Amino acid sequence: MTVTIKDIAKKAGVSYATVSRALNNRPEVNEKTRREIQKLAEEMGYKPNALARGLVTKETKTLGLIIPDITNPFFPEVARGVEEAAAQAGYNVFLCNTNWLAAKEETYLEVLEEKRVDGLILASVAKDCDVVKRVIKRGTPLVLVNRVLKDVDAHYVVIDNNKGSFQVVEHLLGLGHRIIGFIGGLAHVEATRERLQGYRLALASAGIPVDEDLIRLGTFKKESGYENTISLMKDCKKKPTAIFAANDVLALGVIQAVQDCGLQVPEDVAVIGFDDIPFAAYAEVSLTTVAQPKYTMGEMAAKILIEEIKEGPSKEKKHVVLQPKLVIRKSSGKKR
Template sequence: MTVTIKDIAKRAGVSYSTVSRALNNRPEVNEKTRREIQKLAEEMGYRPNAIARGLVTQKTGTLGLVIPDITNPFFPEVARGAEEEADRRGYNVFLCNTAWDLEKEQRYLEALVSKRVDGIILSSASEDSEYVARLARSGPPLILINRVLKQVNTNYVVIDNIRGAYMVVEHLLDLGHRRIAYIGGPEKLEPSRERFEGYRLALAARGVDIDPLLVRYGKFKKEDGYRNACVLLEDPALRPTAIFAANDILALGVIQAARDLGLQVPEQLSVVGFDDIPFVSYGEIRLTTVAQPKYAMGEMAAKILLDEIQNASKQQKKHVVLQPELVIRNSSGPPLQ
């Protein structure tokens, strides 16, 4: 049975308001009474009602974190950064995984608002959400991570995707590759578009024309990397000497397809990813990739959001663009002559 303030008051023989003041360390209660009531509350197993307290303080001490794919190791690292910063500041985090489902994303956002979270960190599955735009105007404080949304005026922390992709293609060109394919995620999503733009700009800077047949899109899933790589690699006349995959999960699918077709990486095909998720640096994979500061992205997003929550006055929206780093490992090398 849940112990209430009234139960403590009855046992202590004092008023309800005296117990409330003692438990909240209010100065109206003398030190001896406060210690006795707090000790009694602990003995009785009393736990504060966060909902009731939130109605009084207009704060619940909670944040919502909404991500599109918990199975992608990129997002748990972002979540860890956000959760640890929130914990340092005395906040709890509700984690919601939308599985790239826009309807599910909206349901989660509505649930978080109804639970009166103090703020929301969102990596949206959408590129243009009217609901998120309304939420940014009239809901709790909001910050976007990993991608920005059209017509949504709010804080964000993102990576310089164009710069990261440019570095990948520049590296492959320096190795001597000219037939470089691009396998992206959904074409409508900003990270996929921006990484293609970096790919395009790097090729253009060296006077290399894009072959439209070498550009493929799908979901940010291993099976889509595998499927698109098979299309590119099965026809020797079409086959590229290098593939830039827009994330590491896609790159793992590309490497699997190459192996199943009897191609050696990097001797017969160079493969480069994006994200630097934990296990791509181990074992046989040793993937060349672009490292994103994943933990820092989550940590910084939580810090900006909590600063806004704890500073009631409206402040200028913060737009942070983190810098990528090219990590060269064993999956890229010069093309066969």
């Protein structure tokens, strides 16, 4: 049976208010009474009601974290950075997974606000930003991670996608490739647009016309990478000698599709991904990819959010753009 403040008050022979003040170390209670009540509460197995305390303090010591894909190792690493930074500051984290569904994201935003979380960290998948705007307008502190939302005035922590993609294509061009395919995720997501933009810019800088037939967009799942690569290899008049996948999970699908077409990676088709999730370094995969500081991304997002919770809304939003690093492994091959 749950022990309440009223139970302690009855046993101690004091008022409910006196027990509440004693347990919260309020100065209105003398030291002797405070110690006696705190000792009695411990003996009775009393545990504070976090919700009730939150109603009084206006702070629940909880944060909401909404990510799109718990199965993609990129996001758990971001979540680990959030959770550990939050724990150090005395906060707990509610983790929600949308599975790339905007409707689930909207639901989670509403649910977390109803649970009175102190702030939100969001890796958004939505096309429509109105829900996020309403959350901010209601005064809930919010930090975007891994994606910037157009026309949304919020803190964010992201990677320089454009630069990372430019490095990928530049590397492939340096190896002698001229027909380079691009396999991307959801068209409306900022990461897809920016990584595609970097791809285009690198080709243009090398004086190579962009062949739109070499570009395929879908989801960020392995199956999409596989299906779009099969399409690319079957339908294109000029077969790509290299493929840039917009994340490492897509790259797995690309590699499988290339092999199912009777070709070898990297001898026939070089493959490069983006994110540098753990499996990329496995000897069986040895995937050349763009490393993101995933843990740091989550850690910084949590620290920015907690600072706003404690200090109040800042006049200028913090916009953190982390730098990518190309990690070269076997999948990109040698100079042709």
